[in-house]
Amino acid sequence: METQAPPSVGKHFYQFYRGREDLFRVAIPFLRLGLENGEACLWVVSRGIGILEAIEAFQRGFDLTRYIEKGQLSILPAERWYLERGRFSERKAFERAKRFVEEKSRLGFNAFRAAGDLGWVEPEDWPEIQAYEAKVHQLIQGIRAVALCLYPIQRCGMIQRKDITDHHDSVFMSKL
Numbered sequence: 001m002e003t004q005a006p007p008s009v010g011k012h013f014y015q016f017y018r019g020r021e022d023l024f025r026v027a028i029p030f031l032r033l034g035l036e037n038g039e040a041c042l043w044v045v046s047r048g049i050g051i052l053e054a055i056e057a058f059q060r061g062f063d064l065t066r067y068i069e070k071g072q073l074s075i076l077p078a079e080r081w082y083l084e085r086g087r088f089s090e091r092k093a094f095e096r097a098k099r100f101v102e103e104k105s106r107l108g109f110n111a112f113r114a115a116g117d118l119g120w121v122e123p124e125d126w127p128e129i130q131a132y133e134a135k136v137h138q139l140i141q142g143i144r145a146v147a148l149c150l151y152p153i154q155r156c157g158m159i160q161r162k163d164i165t166d167h168h169d170s171v172f173m174s175k176l
Helices: 020-036 052-061 065-069 078-082 090-106 123-140 157-168
Strands: 011-018 040-045 075-076 112-115 146-153
Touching: 011 020, 011 123, 011 157, 020 040, 020 052, 020 078, 020 146, 040 052, 040 090, 040 146, 052 075, 065 075, 075 078, 078 090, 078 112, 078 123, 090 112, 090 123, 112 123, 146 157
Parallel strands: 011 146, 040 075, 040 112, 112 146
Antiparallel strands: none
16 A cells, blocks of 8 residues: 555545445555554444454454554544434534544644544434534644545435535545
């Protein structure tokens, strides 16, 4: 895999996926490139995938140990990142994003990469999710970061797809 310079300005992408292998096919190379480029990386995984399965899939042919030990890679459950008392909290998720950047900056990282699986989103959370996406989009634009939001296509109707395209720079890959 070829390394590239981290972005000079933030980029916020989205990608639809059809299942766990499709999600892994997109998220793992995306994050691996960030690790190889020296970026602080975050992977927020949904409860449908889980931390252990994400780590096992990522470790196939790639040793994560040194990246985790030096604080370059964090893999967290969506419940911890996005939820407060079982419901999505735009405030909590945005504060976690800001704190991640601050903490990793203190460790010496000046570029950031994140992949977030939104397979856990419930229909009643959709308006608040889109408010978060708009707010985090502004945060990303102001720093050297690239973020990838992963949405399960089977859970996104036409309205959700339009909202997603409105709050991201562009699609990451065009094919499922």
